Amino acid sequence: RALLSRLEDQARERYGVNARIDDPQAIPGVEYAYALSLTACTGCRQCEYACAEENNTSRSPQMHYIRIVELDVGSFDLDESEHGYEGRVPADGKVYMPVSCQQCANPPCVQACPVKATWQEADGITVIDYDWCI
Structure with a gap:
């Protein structure tokens, strides 16, 4: 609890906000899920960058918690997808799919x-x- 109090104090001193930091425990019988809209993904990779920053991971290794792949319109064959795409997005004839845990x-x-x-x-x-x- 001392660590959480120290972090709350730092947030107040540095940013002038009254942050409340807690350590909630698992709730028996409760399962969590998350969803995202595939139609909203433009391939910009901002979620990849934000995830890497939030989780303090490097952008250089091949393992990412979120990876955006580029596919031809009408295809969902991940073996044929491209992660290393470049250029302006969204590209004509392409769709983008976030792949995560x-x-x-x-x-x-x-x-x-x-x-x-x-x-x-x-x-x-x-x-x-x-x-x-x-």
Whole structure:
């Protein structure tokens, strides 16, 4: 609790806001989900950048929590998608699809992680500790 109080004090001193920081615990029987509109994605990658900044991860490794892929209109073949697209977006004849963690009920990544940097919380949310991740 001392850490949370210190962070609240820093927010007040630095930014003049009364932030309330808490450490809510899992609620038994409650599952979380999130959704996004595929039709709203323009391929700008701003969500990729924001996610990397929020989670303090590098943009250079091949592993990203969110990845935007470019597809030909009418195609949903991820094997034929392009992540390294460049240029102005949206491009004619292309659609963009954000691909992120699916928060599986029984996530295979938890078992596959050789350093146990990935685990599933009591509320079912799968998390990655970027300090442990190799």
